[in-house]
Amino acid sequence: MLIDFHSHILPRADHGSDSLATSLKQLELAKAARVGTVVATPHFYPHKMTLESFLDRRNKCHSKLAEAYDGPVNIRVGAEVMVCRGLERMEGLEQLCVDSTNVLLLEMPSGKWSNSLIDTVIELDDDPRFNVVLAHIDRYDISWVKPLIDYGINCQINAVAMVKLFSRKKYLNLIDRGSVVALGSDIHGTEVGYKHYTAAVRYMGDRTAVVMNRTARLIGGSYR
Numbered sequence: 001m002l003i004d005f006h007s008h009i010l011p012r013a014d015h016g017s018d019s020l021a022t023s024l025k026q027l028e029l030a031k032a033a034r035v036g037t038v039v040a041t042p043h044f045y046p047h048k049m050t051l052e053s054f055l056d057r058r059n060k061c062h063s064k065l066a067e068a069y070d071g072p073v074n075i076r077v078g079a080e081v082m083v084c085r086g087l088e089r090m091e092g093l094e095q096l097c098v099d100s101t102n103v104l105l106l107e108m109p110s111g112k113w114s115n116s117l118i119d120t121v122i123e124l125d126d127d128p129r130f131n132v133v134l135a136h137i138d139r140y141d142i143s144w145v146k147p148l149i150d151y152g153i154n155c156q157i158n159a160v161a162m163v164k165l166f167s168r169k170k171y172l173n174l175i176d177r178g179s180v181v182a183l184g185s186d187i188h189g190t191e192v193g194y195k196h197y198t199a200a201v202r203y204m205g206d207r208t209a210v211v212m213n214r215t216a217r218l219i220g221g222s223y224r
């Protein structure tokens with residue numbers, strides 16, 4: 001079964017979907033791409049919003065979608081959490097994990113990473129309450145990500161990383177090394193939809209099942 005581990009499909013939870021109609025269309029596209037489970041990961045920006053307000057909005061948006069959708073795609077709920085200094089001390093952070101798991105999707109900033117940010121990711125991963133997954137590592141300079149990969153942090157790649165030949169080889173390698181545990185569409189709106197995701201599944205070949213198996217175990221609670 002295909003799992004999309006990173007998506008923005010909750011209506012008006014963030015800029016990923018502007019309406020219920022858009023979210024339903026996104027789920028139609030997921031179904032057409034033979035995706036069985038979509039993990040909804042709306043953005044959580046700790047410097048812009050409180051945990052309470054985020055959870056309240058996210059849960060309402062999820063309920064609205066779950067009530068309206070009667071298709072076959074299974075929707076799981078998590079968050080894409082922007083890493084900031086001191087995040088490891090945020091009370092209630094475990095509420096941002098995917099459903100009732102300890103899986104926490106962390107997003108690093110696009111600018112150069114400080115050592116304290118890297119330490120925050122490591123401290124969170126060392127915390128037994130969390131199993132960290134680093135979001136879309138293909139978006140960053142690989143030399144920035146390397147210390148975290150070497151530490152054994154689990155990584156997620158966006159489907160688009162598989163589309164370009166140059167980056168494809170690099171990330172196929174990281175799949176083989178066991179560093180990549182999930183594939184994401186990172187869908188926003190409906191324009192690109194699952195085009196890249198479908199291409200990635202094709203380019204990954206036998207490795208697709210390997211990655212999906214890792215993701216299934218991760219959100220089933222048995223992958224570390």
Ligand SMILES: [Fe+2]
Binds near residue numbers: 006007008080186
């Ligand atoms: Fe995202």
